Amino acid sequence: MKVLILGNQYIAVDIGASSGRLMLSGISDGKMTLKEVHRFKNGFRKIDGHDRWNIDLLIEEICCGLAKVRKMGIEEVTLGIDTWAVDYVLVGSDGRKLCDPVAYRDGRTRDAVEELTTKIPKKEIYKKTGIQFQNFNTLYQLYREDRELLKKTRMIMMIPDYIGYVLTGNAVTEVTNASTTQMMNLRHGLFDEGLLHEAGVKAEMFPPLVEAGTKLGGIKEDLRLEYDLPKTNVVTVATHDTASAVAGTPGRGHDWAFLSSGTWSLLGAELNVPETGSQAFNENYTNEWGAYGTYRFLKNIMGMWIVQCIHREYQGRYTFSELADMAGKVSPFRQFIDVNDERFMNPENMIDEIRNYCRETGQEVPETPGEIVMAVYSNLAMFYADQLHKLERILEEKIEVLNIVGGGSNVALLDQLTADLSGVRVVAGPGEATAIGNIIVSMISEGDLKNIEEGRQLIEDSFELKEYVPSPGKYREIMEKYQKATGGNDND
Numbered sequence: 001m002k003v004l005i006l007g008n009q010y011i012a013v014d015i016g017a018s019s020g021r022l023m024l025s026g027i028s029d030g031k032m033t034l035k036e037v038h039r040f041k042n043g044f045r046k047i048d049g050h051d052r053w054n055i056d057l058l059i060e061e062i063c064c065g066l067a068k069v070r071k072m073g074i075e076e077v078t079l080g081i082d083t084w085a086v087d088y089v090l091v092g093s094d095g096r097k098l099c100d101p102v103a104y105r106d107g108r109t110r111d112a113v114e115e116l117t118t119k120i121p122k123k124e125i126y127k128k129t130g131i132q133f134q135n136f137n138t139l140y141q142l143y144r145e146d147r148e149l150l151k152k153t154r155m156i157m158m159i160p161d162y163i164g165y166v167l168t169g170n171a172v173t174e175v176t177n178a179s180t181t182q183m184m185n186l187r188h189g190l191f192d193e194g195l196l197h198e199a200g201v202k203a204e205m206f207p208p209l210v211e212a213g214t215k216l217g218g219i220k221e222d223l224r225l226e227y228d229l230p231k232t233n234v235v236t237v238a239t240h241d242t243a244s245a246v247a248g249t250p251g252r253g254h255d256w257a258f259l260s261s262g263t264w265s266l267l268g269a270e271l272n273v274p275e276t277g278s279q280a281f282n283e284n285y286t287n288e289w290g291a292y293g294t295y296r297f298l299k300n301i302m303g304m305w306i307v308q309c310i311h312r313e314y315q316g317r318y319t320f321s322e323l324a325d326m327a328g329k330v331s332p333f334r335q336f337i338d339v340n341d342e343r344f345m346n347p348e349n350m351i352d353e354i355r356n357y358c359r360e361t362g363q364e365v366p367e368t369p370g371e372i373v374m375a376v377y378s379n380l381a382m383f384y385a386d387q388l389h390k391l392e393r394i395l396e397e398k399i400e401v402l403n404i405v406g407g408g409s410n411v412a413l414l415d416q417l418t419a420d421l422s423g424v425r426v427v428a429g430p431g432e433a434t435a436i437g438n439i440i441v442s443m444i445s446e447g448d449l450k451n452i453e454e455g456r457q458l459i460e461d462s463f464e465l466k467e468y469v470p471s472p473g474k475y476r477e478i479m480e481k482y483q484k485a486t487g488g489n490d491n492d
Contacts, residue, residue, distance in 0.1 A: 008446055011037075011069065011079040011232075012438035013062055013163075016241065017263045018042055018308060020058060022065035023435040024074075027448060032439070032462040034432060037072070038065030044103035052100040055089060055159070059166050063227040066219075070230045077230050078446055079219075080237030080438045081160045082244040084263075085180035085288075086138045089162040090145075091155040098149055101159065104136035105346040112140035119198060123281065128192050130276045130287030131182040132300060138181035142199035156205045160239035167234060168217040171207035174236045176243035178209060179289035186274055186287065212238040212247075212291040213445045237441040238291040241434045242266050242298075245405055247291050247452060248430065248437025250460040255400040257391060258298075259384060259418075260433065261408025263305045267387050268298025269395060279394045291441055292452050297395075299387045302339045304408050306376050309350035310369075318369060324377075326370030328413050332378040333478050334371075335363045336485035339379050361485075377414045382482045385421035402426050405433030412466070419468040421475050426468040430459065 012023040022038040040061040044051040062081075069077060090098045102108065113133050117125065122133060131137065142156075157165060158177045165171045178184055178191075183199065185192040191203045219232040238244045245260040251270065260266040274287035274295045288296040311320055318326070335358050347353040351372060358365045358375075366372045384402075392399055402424045404415060409428040419426040430436055440455035449455050 008443075008448055009074050009077045010439045010442050011066070011077045012237075012435040012442075013065075013079060013081040014241065014244070014435045014438060015042060015058060015081075015083040015160075017084055017305075020061060021435070022062065022069070023432065023439070024069065024077075025436075025439045027443075027458070030461065032436070032458050034436065034439075037068050040065075044105070047100060050108060051103040051106040053087065053103055053159070055097065055100055055162065059163055062163070062167070063223060063229065066229045066232060067227045070228055075230050076233075078233045078235055078442050080235045080442045081163050082237060082239050082241045082434060082438050083160045083163070085158070085177050085240045085242070086136055086141065087159050088138060088141070089157050089159065090149055090153045091157060091162070091165075092152050093154045095154075097162070098152055102141065104141070107346075108144045109135040109140045111135075112144055116140060116143050116198060120194065125182065125195065126281045127276060128185050128187075128195065129179075129182050130186050130274045130280075130295075131179065131184075132284045132286035133182075134300065139183050139195060139199055142201055145200070147200065150200055153205060155207060156201060157207065158239065161207065161236075164216050164234055164236060165207075167219050167223065167232075169220055170217045172210045172214065172216065172236055173207045174212060174214070174239040175209055175289050176212055176238045176291060177240040178206075179287075180240060184289070186276070210236055212236065212243065213441050215445060235442045235445045237438045237445075240288065242288065242296060243290050244437035244441070245434040246270060246296055246437065247440055247455070248433035248435070248459060249403045249405050250427075250430075250456045250465065251401075251403050252456075255398065257388060257399045257402050259402055259404045259408075260406050261304060261404055262406040262434070263303055263308065265301035265303030265380065265384070265408065266296070266298045267301060267384060267391070268296055269391060269399070271295045271297045275394060277394070283390055283394065285391075285394065291437075297391075299391075300340075301380070301383055301387070302344050303380070306339065306344055306350060306354075306380075307373060309347075310372060310376070313349060313351050314369060323369055323373045324411055324413060326368070327374040327377055328370075330368075330370045330374040332374055332417060333382075333475075333482075335366065335375045335379070336361075336382075336482050337375060337379040338486045339376070339383050377411070377417065379482075381414055381417035381421050382479065384418045385423075385479060386483060388422045388424060399424055404428045405430060407431055409433075412468075415466070415468045419470040421479060423470045423472055425470065427465050428468065429465040430463040436463075
């Protein structure tokens, strides 16, 4: 076999709600390599009455990670940045942030959807944007933003765009992330003036819109000298982490769906045209913009956030793997829980919240760690199966394969339950799909790959994928009981 080693080295900066990392990649012997070179913690903390991200620390950690790359003897890299969506940084006339960004789980937007939609009806907003209604969308955050701060604001920048701006001095607004604001007009491809007006901002406050794969520039010389960094060329990749995860999903043909399973679970299909019909509106599905002219038609599901909270509340007594093992010894489906209920968004104590939900609904209360985690896994799997069938009805297409990617794809118990409940074959992996998709876009930008199809073939050739075959009809009665108990999970 011909050995192919390309000189280009790539770094994915992938930052989630609880941690971030720098992943080093290249192509060797026809396969994509991937190595973690730096990992750091992330999280919000209460400042001035709001939950805020420490954005300066994130940038410092990126520089520290790049310094490690230089110490490895690597003199030049191409770097892409992806993070979570909807949150933003307000930048003043001096080019500096006015304050640390407020986290989307902060309570300031509670009831904001209901208030704003008395002025513009939901159907009109959905027709314009195709984006689902979530209290934390940027539209509602800006609607509740401090008016005095907005008066001082010269630029509004999404989190990954702001990080790229600090590193390079160049300001852009990348579209996969901008679409999640619920302020982008699907028809015009620009920010919608009417929605901006309700939020109290103007289009010129946002830097120019760019597509995923746009070259941003090199890291500033002062940063290179301060941290002893390699020459770093920054590419504005698909900066919304879900957009990168979908780019990193090895889907084939047109009969597959994706489930990006991390802090959030995002279940949907990649489309060439948005779907904004009445069924999509009623089910609160979203049309987020993807890389290369695609749309991520998906449903937001609370996801592994619930398990992350449980893990934290046990104060390190158990690893995630140990919690999964304990759950595997418990029989599933002992409770029916709507995992997308707002009460699980940011409770003071997740374990107590789950137990209280069960008490209030007259169900068996989970007591042991295994029972609690199995209650979550069971209900996540049922929610996934329910939404997968709704997705088929909306698109009027049969889905044959569900590609599960992200950290949650490593939970074999959850993968098999999802396959059995949905009746759809599950292909799990890669677990690092977000970082991989980030890098794939950089590789295409640099010319090492021709297109996304070639990138997905490279992923399939490079990483281990696991298959879970469903047992047809095994849990049909369980799904019927679940749908009856939860009302079909229509959470608008």
